[in-house]
Amino acid sequence: MKTLHSYTILYDAECPMCDLYTGAFVRNGLLDAHGREAYQEYAGAACPNLDWQRAVNEIALVNQATGEVTYGIESLLKVCGNAIPLLAPLFRWKPFLWIASKAYAFISYNRRVIIPAAASKNKFGYQPSFNAKYRIAWIILGWVVTSLVMATYPSLLGGTITSEMFVGEFAICAGHILLQCLMLMLGKKSKIWDYLGNLTTISLAGALVFFLTTLTCMLLNLSWQIAGISGLIIIALMIREHVRRSRLLGIGYWPTITWILYRVIIVIVLINLLT
Numbered sequence: 418m419k420t421l422h423s424y425t426i427l428y429d430a431e432c433p434m435c436d437l438y439t440g441a442f443v444r445n446g447l448l449d450a451h452g453r454e455a456y457q458e459y460a461g462a463a464c465p466n467l468d469w470q471r472a473v474n475e476i477a478l479v480n481q482a483t484g485e486v487t488y489g490i491e492s493l494l495k496v497c498g499n500a501i502p503l504l505a506p507l508f509r510w511k512p513f514l515w516i517a518s519k520a521y522a523f524i525s526y527n528r529r530v531i532i533p534a535a536a537s538k539n540k541f542g543y544q545p546s547f548n549a550k551y552r553i554a555w556i557i558l559g560w561v562v563t564s565l566v567m568a569t570y571p572s573l574l575g576g577t578i579t580s581e582m583f584v585g586e587f588a589i590c591a592g593h594i595l596l597q598c599l600m601l602m603l604g605k606k607s608k609i610w611d612y613l614g615n616l617t618t619i620s621l622a623g624a625l626v627f628f629l630t631t632l633t634c635m636l637l638n639l640s641w642q643i644a645g646i647s648g649l650i651i652i653a654l655m656i657r658e659h660v661r662r663s664r665l666l667g668i669g670y671w672p673t674i675t676w677i678l679y680r681v682i683i684v685i686v687l688i689n690l691l692t
Contacts, residue, residue, distance in 0.1 A: 530614030
């Protein structure tokens with residue numbers, strides 16, 4: 418792979434995901450040894466053309482020789498296109514660029530609710546902008562995928578899937594979101610969007626892991642006790658992660674309590690309906 422020399426990519430030091438992939442660029446030789454720097458530590462005078470707010474929202478790639486700056490998906494494709502020249506024409510194809518830019522923005526504007534980091538004591542002067550469109554899209558995606566996964570889960574246990582099960586699961590997940598939204602409105606209204614983004618991540622990850630774990634147990638012909646214990650471990654990890662993220666947001670324990678109570682009540686109601 419070819420190295421892109423004399424360029425510096427500016428990443429968010431408070432974003433574990435940004436740190437991970439820009440570090441991979443350097444380790445794998447796509448950028449030289451000094452080819453990345455946290456924008457929180459970057460000297461502004463070194464690049465007078467830099468749009469700081471845009472660099473915080475969309476990763477910036479600075480040409481140290483000319484001062485030229487690219488942002489977002491263009492920065493990433495410039496690095497990757499230089500490393501793999503055969504893919505460069507694809508990266509310049511307008512339909513691909515449009516799709517890639519939307520996917521990048523979707524991840525970038527939700528990056529701090531996908532993988533949150535501990536709050537910094539010394540906040541940088543610029544913070545990622547909030548984009549309601551992409552946050553709502555993240556919440557809807559999580560709601561749809563989680564509902565679909567949980568609605569199809571009984572089929573792994575030999576049960577049948579009905580349209581009522583899909584409707585019921587979508588309603589249960591929507592009710593959960595609305596309840597938690599109400600809880601935040603009563604106490605920490607300013608944290609609603611950040612909380613709902615984090616809640617979506619936990620629910621989505623938990624549903625997918627739960628599904629894959631159960632599927633693995635079935636394929637390996639493991640006992641239902643092992644599958645049950647695995648499910649309890651996943652639930653415990655989800656609760657722990659919910660507590661951790663709530664602490665980072667400074668919203669207390671009430672959202673965790675209502676989250677658990679809601680799910681317990683749903684389980685009790687479903688058991689009564691089935692017996």
